[in-house]
Each structure stands twice: as C-alpha cells, then as structure tokens.
Amino acid sequence: MIVIYIPNQSGIQPVVINQENQALLKDALWIDLLSPTRAEEELVEKYLAVNIPTKEEMVEIELSSRLYKENSALFMTATMVAQSESTEPKIDAVTFILIEKQLITIRYIEPHSFKFFISHLNRLDIKEYKAEKILVGLLEATTDRLADILEKVSHKFDEISQMIFRPSESKQKSTRLNYQLLLQDIGANGDLGTKARESLVSCNRLVSFFDQTYYQKLDQDLQSRLKIIMNDINSLSDYAMFISSKVNFLLDATLGMVNIEQNNIIKIFSVAAVVFLPPTLIASIYGMNFEYMPELHWAVGYPIVIVLMILSAWLPYQYFKKKKWL
Numbered sequence: 001m002i003v004i005y006i007p008n009q010s011g012i013q014p015v016v017i018n019q020e021n022q023a024l025l026k027d028a029l030w031i032d033l034l035s036p037t038r039a040e041e042e043l044v045e046k047y048l049a050v051n052i053p054t055k056e057e058m059v060e061i062e063l064s065s066r067l068y069k070e071n072s073a074l075f076m077t078a079t080m081v082a083q084s085e086s087t088e089p090k091i092d093a094v095t096f097i098l099i100e101k102q103l104i105t106i107r108y109i110e111p112h113s114f115k116f117f118i119s120h121l122n123r124l125d126i127k128e129y130k131a132e133k134i135l136v137g138l139l140e141a142t143t144d145r146l147a148d149i150l151e152k153v154s155h156k157f158d159e160i161s162q163m164i165f166r167p168s169e170s171k172q173k174s175t176r177l178n179y180q181l182l183l184q185d186i187g188a189n190g191d192l193g194t195k196a197r198e199s200l201v202s203c204n205r206l207v208s209f210f211d212q213t214y215y216q217k218l219d220q221d222l223q224s225r226l227k228i229i230m231n232d233i234n235s236l237s238d239y240a241m242f243i244s245s246k247v248n249f250l251l252d253a254t255l256g257m258v259n260i261e262q263n264n265i266i267k268i269f270s271v272a273a274v275v276f277l278p279p280t281l282i283a284s285i286y287g288m289n290f291e292y293m294p295e296l297h298w299a300v301g302y303p304i305v306i307v308l309m310i311l312s313a314w315l316p317y318q319y320f321k322k323k324k325w326l
Contacts (some may be wrong), residue, residue: 001033001034002016002025002031002033003015003016003298004017004025004028004030004031004032005028005030005134006024006028006029006127007029007030011121012029012120012121012122017040017043022043022047023047024049024170025047028049028109029103029129029134030102030134031044031103031105032037032104032105033105033107034108035053035107035212037105050097052097052104052106053095054078055093055108058077058095059092059093063205064095065077066078066202066205067205067206067209069213072099073097073098074096074097074099074208074209074210074214076096076097076098076206076209077094077095077096077202077207078093078094078109078199078202079093079198079199079201079202080093080109080111080113080142081111081199082109082111082112084152084192084196087110087188089192089195089201090109091106091109091198092107092109093108094107094109095133098131098135100131101131102131103132105138112140113142114141114288116145117137117138117141132218132222135210136222136225139206139226145234146196146199146203146236147232147236149193150193150196150240152192153192153196154243156189157189157243157246157247157259160182160250161253162181163182164177169262177257179254183254183255184322186250186254187251189247190213190244193240193247196240197244200236200237201237202236203233208230211226211230221293257276269321271317271325274320276315278309278312278316279312280312281312282308282312283305283309286305
C-alpha cells in the first residue's frame with residue numbers, strides 16, 4: 001500500500017495511491033510505502049527516478065548497505081520495534097529515503113511512533129512543510145517511543161524485584177509465587193528491552209550519518225532538534241545497558257530462590273526420614289519372626305515398645321528444632 005501526504009491550506013492530507021491518481025506522487029511531501037508489492041515499488045521508481053530497496057536489501061546488517069548516498073538521495077535504514085504492547089513484539093528494518101523535497105519511507109511493520117506522528121502531523125506550521133522536518137519528527141517520535149518501552153520494562157522489573165525480595169509487600173503476598181511464570185515474564189521483558197536496545201543502536205548510526213551528510217542544509221531549529229535526538233539516544237543506550245544487566249541479575253535471583261525452595265523441601269524430607277528412622281528400626285526388630293525373643297512374652301512389652309517408638313521420634317525432632325534446622 002502507498003499512502004502519500006500532500007500539504008494544502010488546511011494541513012497535510014493523506015491520499016492512498018491507486019490507478020487513477022498515480023501522478024500525485026510527484027507532488028507528495030511524504031510517500032509512505034507499507035508492505036509494498038514489487039509493482040508498487042516500480043511505480044514509485046518510475047515517477048521519482050529513485051531505486052527502492054527490496055526487503056532483502058533492507059535487512060542486510062552491513063553499515064554500507066544501510067546508510068549510503070546515491071546521486072542526491074540519502075538512503076537510511078534503521079531497526080524499529082512494533083507491537084511492543086503485545087506478547088509478541090516485532091522488530092524489523094524501516095528505510096528512509098530523502099530526495100530534494102520529498103521523503104520516502106519503506107516499512108513492513110506498523111511502529112507506534114509512525115501512528116503517533118501521523119496523528120499529530122497537522123500540528124506542523126503550514127509554512128514549514130519540509131521533507132527533512134518530517135524525517136526529524138519521525139526520529140523524535142521513534143526516540144520517545146523507545147524511551148516509553150524502556151520505562152515500561154524498567155517498571156516491570158521493579159515489580160518483579162519486589163515480588164522476589166519483598167514478597168510481604170507485594171500485591172501477591174497471599175499467593176505462592178509461580179517461578180516458572182516469573183522466569184517467562186523476565187525473559188519476555190528482557191527480550192523487549194533487547195529489541196529496544198538494538199533499535200537505539202541503529203537509530204544512533206542513522207542520526208549520526210544524517211548529521212554528517214545533511215547538517216549544513218538544515219535550519220537552526222532542526223539542527224538543535226537533531227542534537228537533542230542524538231543526546232537522548234546516547235542516554236537511552238546507557239539506560240538500556242543498565243536494564244540488560246538487571247535482566248541477568250533477576251534471572252540469577254529467581255533461580256537462586258528456586259534452589260532455596262527446593263533445598264527447603266529436601267530438608268523437610270531429610271528431617272522426616274531421620275525422625276522416623278528410630279521408630280522404624282524398633283518396629284522392624286520386633287516384627288521379626290524368631291522363635292526365641294524374650295520380649296514377646298512380656299505382658300507390658302507392647303506398650304513399652306509403643307512408648308519407645310514415640311520417644312525415639314520425639315527426641316530427634318526436639319534436637320532439630322533446637323538447632324533451628326526446621
């Protein structure tokens with residue numbers, strides 16, 4: 001699907017390209033290709049004389065394949081996160097092509113930053129409709145979204161940390177912790193944090209490349225906004241590294257708690273085995289079928305053995321309790 005954004009007196013109007021209005025591509029300020037077919041890519045190449053990279057070319061990890069200049073067009077590819085609120089967040093490459101007075105984006109996912117920017121697009125000043133301003137705005141929205149994702153992951157880890165180390169203060173103090181679900185929760189949020197960190201690294205490279213190749217063509221306002229984006233990305237990258245270390249800490253802590261709980265269970269079984277060992281020994285002795293056992297003829301033999309068995313179980317129990325092994 002091809003959606004173009006054309007500025008007019010009332011704002012920026014989105015138009016879906018079809019067979020009847022293909023010529024509008026030349027007048028578009030922003031051309032957004034969402035999961036384009038090969039025919040749609042060829043259509044844009046025909047009207048704008050620019051080579052549209054395929055999905056296979058977009059996902060290449062070489063820096064020279066992601067950030068380059070071809071004729072007067074800048075090709076910049078970044079990794080972005082989509083569906084971060086769902087249980088299955090996605091990460092994929094998004095390409096920005098800046099040509100003279102137009103911006104082209106190619107994407108196969110629906111990042112929240114694009115939705116947010118499009119919903120606020122008409123807040124731009126009509127006199128300031130420029131392709132580079134659209135690009136900077138998208139980068140700002142992407143940075144803000146990555147900050148929200150990292151903040152969400154950090155808050156979730158704080159909740160998990162409280163559940164592990166301060167269960168009496170947590171909301172689930174009346175229920176037993178399910179460590180399997182806890183490990184899955186840590187893993188899922190850690191994976192989301194890793195995706196955000198990967199996106200930050202690619203955005204940092206993109207902004208640095210854009211700054212080096214296009215900085216002199218930007219007005220003072222866009223230059224200052226670009227510097228702010230770079231500073232935000234650097235600070236968020238440091239924060240993402242902190243979250244990454246916290247993932248390992250919480251995983252180790254959870255596995256440690258699992259081991260402690262397993263050791264407690266084993267300890268209970270061990271104590272129970274020791275407590276019931278003497279009574280079992282006594283019962284085994286008097287359960288033998290030898291003919292000559294003088295105790296078998298005692299009138300008080302049975303009650304004495306019962307008392308002896310109880311006493312032999314009670315004494316080890318008291319000993320373990322005194323040692324605080326229970």
